[in-house]
Amino acid sequence: MQDRTPNVHVSPAPRLAKGVLFATLTSFLVIMLLNAVDSASGPVELVCAAAALAVSFVLQLRHSEPGARHGPARDRVLTLSAQFVLAYTPIALFEVQWGAMAGFLAGSLLLLVPGRYAWPLYGAAGASILVIALLQGRAVTESIYLGQSTLLTGVVVFGLSRLVELVEELNEARGEVARIAVITERLRFSRDLHDLLGYSLSAITLKCELIVRLVPVHPERALDELKDVLVTSRQSLADVRRLSSGLRAMSLAQEVTSAKSLLTAADVRTTVVADFDPPTQDVDTVLAAVLREAVTNLLRHSKVRNCTIEVTEDDGALRLTVENDGVIPSYRDASRESGNGLGNLTQRLVVVQGRLTAGLAPGGKFRVQAVIPTQSNSSNS
The missing domain is CATH 3.30.565.10 (Histidine kinase-like ATPase, C-terminal domain)
Known part of the structure; x- marks a missing residue:
């Protein structure tokens, strides 16, 4: 038997949430590319920077996928390690201007690392950019700004990624609630039908057996019982019709x-x-x-x-x-x-x-x- 459960309308909310996340990550990527253009000393460095940004972007999209934190631990360690290398190694060429990439890493740490370790590592990512900026001779205010920007980028990436996951879970739950409502209504209808026809059919069967016994000896009473059967059958038909329209009382x-x-x-x-x-x-x-x-x-x-x-x-x-x-x-x-x-x-x-x-x-x-x-x-x- 084919399942007649109606298809639940697919909400646009998950697509919208993913679109917002993608647009935000793309904006960060463009800013980083502009910083690399200003800091690059030649086309080779610029090409290397663009390649590193592209790989980081792909890694971040993978880390931001719903349920990524439940993936194999080995895969998470490998992708986080690759993102760590791409976030810190280019600083040697582009100095602290590249440090914003640590924001992606900070967000990924919150997404993939268990909670009791995630937040300390997130804070360490922001502090590392602060220290690097100070070691490169940046002003204290600028260094604090860069560290704070890293933390802000990380929490934005984390928040939007979790929002996508929660919206998808909510949409799935909405569909499940609709399916449960349909199943519950089917069960209710089945119970009502059982309660109606079980009694009525038993009554009709009993009276028909009585009529068979009465016909040879008491035809008048058999006729009265037959009239009762007709009344019961008509009432059952009316009950079923009311039940099908939801008006059964x-x-x-x-x-x-x-x-x-x-x-x-x-x-x-x-x-x-x-x-x-x-x-x-x-x-x-x-x-x-x-x-x-x-x-x-x-x-x-x-x-x-x-x-x-x-x-x-x-x-x-x-x-x-x-x-x-x-x-x-x-x-x-x-x-x-x-x-x-x-x-x-x-x-x-x-x-x-x-x-x-x-x-x-x-x-x-x-x-x-x-x-x-x-x-x-x-x-x-």
Whole structure:
């Protein structure tokens, strides 16, 4: 099956961030080339300077790539060493005017070296240009300016490089959030469809089996049951249509009435205790879905003869309890789709801060209970 997840629109932000970084590095490169032109004594030196700048530029682009710091340690050491040589060796020819190349090196140190070593090495790069300028007889203010310029270049290179990486990570996260939203909506639709059709189809199947038994002996009652089947099937069709348009809502009061009617038709003695007022539509829908699934399960997985449905509100919580006898301990549903219902309901209840318990109760009965705090849901409504 082909994945129908829609393609997420690619944001221009990563390209813009890379463009800003490239333009900034190019500007630094042009400034350095102009300095080399002023300091070169001949065409050979100028060609060598241009070649060194080109290699340094390529190295810096590599160091500024997102995730470069996670590359092999050997590669990082080699490229940093090459950048170190290109930053300091030409100073012998071009004097401290070439020292701005140490700014690229300082930025690369912040990008590729672990944090506890990176910042001291970054500071050492700036201090080295200050010392070199003083040794070459430059004024103190000029020397401090050159050292400070090196540090400024390094932090700009580092900041823009990290910005590119963060923008790409954010763009990827945005796409992932969109994909998760699509998957979540698919799961929600699947849960709703299961809750709707699982109950309705079980009811239709049960009533059809009853009709088959009634036709020879009680044709009038069989006709009444057949009318109920038609009503149930039409209601299921309407529910599916509302579900597909996102308008699906369920009523616990209606589900209690429907469940009692269905169980009575199945010759199950049913006791209903209902004293409740759901605080929100979401809570009403979730509890109605719990009741549907519980009734569907007890009809499918037990030889039920007695069932109790109780809905009460006490201690700041709305509590739905469905308890039945006729438990078959050895029963296992072999169908691939078995076992999804209670898991779906658990996820539904989490949304309204509720909890679901299901298991054997005293007396060999099976109990499904959903508890939803009413105070927190009232405040959220």
